[in-house]
Amino acid sequence: MTYSPLKTLALLIGLLIQTTHVEAATCSASISDINFGSISVRAGAVNETSGTVNVTCSGVVGALIGICIRIGPGGGGAAPSNSPRYMRNSSGGALNYELRPIGNSAVNGTWNEVYVNIPVVLGSASANIPVYASITSNSVAVDTGAYTSVFSGVSDASITYGLLSCGLLGTEVGIPEFAVSAEVVPSCELDVTAMDFGSLQTPIASPVDETATVNVRCTNATDYSVTLDQGLGGGTGPTDRRMKNGSYELSYGLYRDIARSAPWGSLASNDVDSTGIGANQSFTIYGRIPAGQPAYYGTYTDSVVVTVNY
Secondary structure: OOOHHHHHHHHHHHHHHHHHHHHHOEEEEEEOOEEEEEEOOOOOOOOEEEEEEEEEEEOOOOOEEEEEEEEOOOOOOEOHHHOOEEEEOOOOOEEEEEEEOOOOOOOOOOOOEEEEEEEEEOOEEEEEEEEEEEEOOOOOOOOOEEEEEEEOOOOOEEEEEOOOOOOOOOEEEEOOOEEEEEEEOOOEEEEEOOOOOOOOOOOOOOOEEEEEEEEEEEOOOOEEEEEEOOOOOOEEEOOEEEEEEOOEEEEEEEEOOOOOOOEOOOOOOOOEEEEOOOOEEEEEEEEEEOOOOOOOOOOOEOOOOEEEEO
16 A cells, blocks of 8 residues: 555656647648549549648657647538538539548548657657548539539648547647649440340341430530441441341341431431430430341341440
């Protein structure tokens, strides 16, 4: 029992020394602007970049100084727990993004508070800590144009220094204004169904008709055209493509209209033109196998490349 006061005294002295070290330090921080540049938001697009938190401290006594770096929602706002954050365009439209303390975008974790220990060298301390960023909007429903979110004031970005972990009392200072920005450029997606003429009698006594569907999704107000190439089987033009069964051929045509009078090909004179609406737009490909052709037993196939030009 006679040793308890000495133990208590030693603990109090240790805490007093640590507090003295903290009060001697003066720290500040800045965050570089984070600019994604020009990005596509079509499905599967990966848009990642990074910025840097620069922390400097002077008048430091000790081996390490503990700092908690906080980043809030930014001027564009954020969902609960700041995941995701939002950049905004001039109309208030949102572009979702994440700020992360870890480089791997597959690893969950939003930068809200990050604690770092900065080593002291000759009475000063400094460190550059990366901030990783990724766009999480992957939809052509996002309008094209400039998006930004400005971080300004202590509620958006600050550091607290002279502490052992985030959540403890220390000296808090704001981080000067910085911005996260991106430019969404026009982009398109498409998918195409197969065209199956089914089983045919030979000789082919009357025209055989079938359809396929092209689904196009382009960012709003994006002008585009849809073209069809000649296919692998050759032929003389859009109305005379060739399906093949070994050395045997069947002639067929692809058209833009149900009457099969407007060929669909790869030229400006026979393509399909439209303007994106940020959602799905469907176009029918009308196919026809002309009558009067002999057909040798077997399966006839061809592959036609569908291209969206924008």
